Amino acid sequence: MNQPLNLTTLFKTFFTVGAISFGGGMLAYLREYFVKRNNWLTEEEFLVALALSQTMPGLNGINLSVVIGDKKCGVLGAIVASLGLILPGTMVILILGTFYAHYSNNPHLNAFLIGVAATAIGFSFKNVIELGAVNLKCFRDGCFVIATFIAIGILHIHLFIVFLVLAPLAIWFNRPQSL
Amino acid sequence: MMIFVHLISIFTMLSLLSVGGGIAILPVLQHIAITQQHWVTADQFRDMYGLGQISPGPNFLMVLLIGDHVAGLWGALAVGFAFFVPASILVFGAHRLWQHFVFSPWRLSVQQGFAPIVVGLMLAGVYMLGRIAITDKLTFLLAIAAIGILTWRRINPAIVILLGGIIGMFIF
Numbered sequence: 001m002n003q004p005l006n007l008t009t010l011f012k013t014f015f016t017v018g019a020i021s022f023g024g025g026m027l028a029y030l031r032e033y034f035v036k037r038n039n040w041l042t043e044e045e046f047l048v049a050l051a052l053s054q055t056m057p058g059l060n061g062i063n064l065s066v067v068i069g070d071k072k073c074g075v076l077g078a079i080v081a082s083l084g085l086i087l088p089g090t091m092v093i094l095i096l097g098t099f100y101a102h103y104s105n106n107p108h109l110n111a112f113l114i115g116v117a118a119t120a121i122g123f124s125f126k127n128v129i130e131l132g133a134v135n136l137k138c139f140r141d142g143c144f145v146i147a148t149f150i151a152i153g154i155l156h157i158h159l160f161i162v163f164l165v166l167a168p169l170a171i172w173f174n175r176p177q178s179l
Numbered sequence: 180m181m182i183f184v185h186l187i188s189i190f191t192m193l194s195l196l197s198v199g200g201g202i203a204i205l206p207v208l209q210h211i212a213i214t215q216q217h218w219v220t221a222d223q224f225r226d227m228y229g230l231g232q233i234s235p236g237p238n239f240l241m242v243l244l245i246g247d248h249v250a251g252l253w254g255a256l257a258v259g260f261a262f263f264v265p266a267s268i269l270v271f272g273a274h275r276l277w278q279h280f281v282f283s284p285w286r287l288s289v290q291q292g293f294a295p296i297v298v299g300l301m302l303a304g305v306y307m308l309g310r311i312a313i314t315d316k317l318t319f320l321l322a323i324a325a326i327g328i329l330t331w332r333r334i335n336p337a338i339v340i341l342l343g344g345i346i347g348m349f350i351f
Contacts, residue, residue, distance in 0.1 A: 018235060020235060021235060054290075057196060057269060058200070058266025059201050061237040063270045066271050075271075078267070085237065089235045089240045090243060092236075093244060094243065094252075094255065096234060097227075097244045100230060100244075112344040113225070114312075115343045116229035117229045118321040120312075120325075121313060122321070122322035122324070122325030122326045122329075123336050124304070126330065131297075135298060144296055145296075145302065148299025148302075149306070152207065152303040163198075163296075166296055171285070171292040174289075174291040176287070176288060
């Protein structure tokens with residue numbers, strides 16, 4: 001059951017995950033294949049990879065593929081893993097996009113996509129609330145949430161400027177306390 | 180030709196700023212794509228977001244559709260390259276250096292400090308996209324129903340979103 005992990009297996013595994021998972025489910029599948037089924041990573045290694053992927057810029061799934069790919073098979077592994085992950089979705093979305101472009105005046109398609117967007121927004125909103133509940137620890141955290149929300153969502157201040165101002169403050173407020 | 184320079188430079192910037200994933204740059208992307216660059220209309224952006232949701236794999240492949248809409252297949256490739264490669268190089272480098280940082284207490288400072296900022300960005304994204312996607316009572320009810328179903332039952336969200344689309348065909 002414990003297959004050796006070479007580039008081909010790495011690609012096939014990430015391709016499979018990229019083909020059968022949708023957004024949030026990806027993490028669960030990656031953990032299933034890499035930790036539970038094949039013992040290619042320990043739980044601890046997976047969590048460290050996840051923490052790094054979430055802290056650094058970039059899509060979580062792709063960051064994970066780069067980190068895990070590099071860890072197991074070096075640079076080539078990182079490339080092969082990330083390509084595997086995005087290829088299925090890329091093919092699907094480009095095909096869907098072509099249909100969308102051709103049938104953009106079809107009222108059924110429009111109605112379908114309006115329904116999809118409304119539902120997806122509900123889902124995203126639920127995610128934000130859950131994430132907030134887990135991660136926000138104090139009133140100060142809430143201030144950062146509100147400040148970011150207003151700066152980006154209402155005032156449309158350039159994201160780079162928002163980061164430049166808020167990130168150092170945020171890190172400073174969370175600095176390691178001297179013993 | 181200029182359009183490619185534009186696409187690549189803007190999406191490279193977005194790549195480097197996408198701390199917390201695609202959802203964090205959604206508000207910025209929406210503002211740039213619709214209001215600043217006029218690449219797509221609000222409705223098109225909403226539709227592309229939806230198509231990204233029902234496609235397998237990472238959620239923000241929708242950026243490829245923007246590139247495709249603006250400059251065809253080469254546009255999609257340019258956007259894909261610009262949006263995925265820079266951040267990947269960064270995380271690759273960070274991973275190689277990780278051994279030096281993994282036990283640093285500042286790593287936790289960064290993670291804890293960034294968390295509320297990312298939540299704020301996500302909230303901004305939901306708000307801005309919500310203004311396009313939730314336009315009347317029916318869309319609002321659909322969103323509420325989605326939250327309800329996903330809270331009370333463990334169903335694959337993609338199925339719920341697909342169902343939402345099918346229901347949409349009957350009520351819109």
